Amino acid sequence: MGGGSNSIGLFFEFLGDAGVRMIGVEAGGRSIRLGDHAARFQGGSKGVLHGTFSYVLQDDHGQVANTHSVSAGLDYPSVGPEHALLRDSGRVEYTSADDNESLEAFHLLSRLEGIMPALESSHAVAECLRHQGSGELIVINLSGRGDKDVETVRDLLE
Ligand SMILES: Cc1ncc(COP(=O)(O)O)c(C=O)c1O
Numbered sequence: 001m002g003g004g005s006n007s008i009g010l011f012f013e014f015l016g017d018a019g020v021r022m023i024g025v026e027a028g029g030r031s032i033r034l035g036d037h038a039a040r041f042q043g044g045s046k047g048v049l050h051g052t053f054s055y056v057l058q059d060d061h062g063q064v065a066n067t068h069s070v071s072a073g074l075d076y077p078s079v080g081p082e083h084a085l086l087r088d089s090g091r092v093e094y095t096s097a098d099d100n101e102s103l104e105a106f107h108l109l110s111r112l113e114g115i116m117p118a119l120e121s122s123h124a125v126a127e128c129l130r131h132q133g134s135g136e137l138i139v140i141n142l143s144g145r146g147d148k149d150v151e152t153v154r155d156l157l158e
Contacts, residue, residue, distance in 0.1 A: 001026055001094075002038075002073045002120065004080035006143040011092060021136075022091070024083060025123045027069035028098035034059070038067040039096040040079045041087055049078040055087075070099035070152070071119035073144075097126035105129060106146060106153060118144035119152065 001007050001024045014020040029037030037043060040055040047056035049064060057065040057077040069075040086092040097105070105125035110116045117125055121143045128140055146153075 001079060001083065002076045003078075004083045006120075007141055008080060008082055010139070010141045011086070015086075015091065022086075022093070023127055024087075024092055024094045025127045026079075026094060026096040027067075027071060027074035027123060028096035028101070029068045029070075030099055035066045036068050037096065037098070038069045038075050038077065040077065041094040042096050044077075046084075047078075052078065052081050054078050054081040054084040070102060070156070071123065071149075073118070073120040074123065095127055097123040101126040101129075103153065103156065106149070110146070115142070116146035116150075117142055118146050119149045120144060122146070 004024065007024050011022050014022060026041060027038040031037065032043060034043060034057065038057065040057055044055040044057045046053070047058050047062060049056045055078065057067060059065060064077050067075050067077050087094050102119060102122040106117060106119060106122040109125050124140050128138055131138060
């Protein structure tokens with residue numbers, strides 16, 4: 001999840017269905033240190049950014065923190081307020097996947113299925129891998145293609 005519009009599009013239809021567990025995945029970046037990730041629920045606190053009250057990565061003075069993610073689309077210090085509500089109500093769980101896990105997921109889905117996921121979507125694939133063998137039926141919101149990311153991945157491999 002970046003701002004969260006992709007994921008809310010999938011979550012919305014299932015909010016009333018208690019049989020569906022939903023998980024949003026934020027960017028864990030390179031470490032849990034402020035400035036090294038974009039995991040607003042894990043490392044942020046309540047605040048206002050762009051006129052919206054939600055969770056924000058910020059310092060003790062309310063200054064918005066720098067963020068990092070291997071994926072440009074997740075590299076954002078706040079999150080849509082509807083997700084903040086869903087998180088606080090407990091309806092949706094929010095986790096994070098770090099850069100390395102997401103890159104591994106990128107390679108795995110490319111190799112196994114011939115589907116190259118966007119690095120943003122690779123975070124969701126990384127979360128899915130944690131549920132391997134659980135017997136759960138899982139739907140992944142594969143929000144985009146990884147063609148746009150091949151140069152980033154190649155540079156990281158080098
Ligand atoms: C392919 C892809 N997936 C997901 C996202 C994140 O989307 P959202 O801001 O809706 O969470 C982006 C953002 O640029 C994206 O490019």
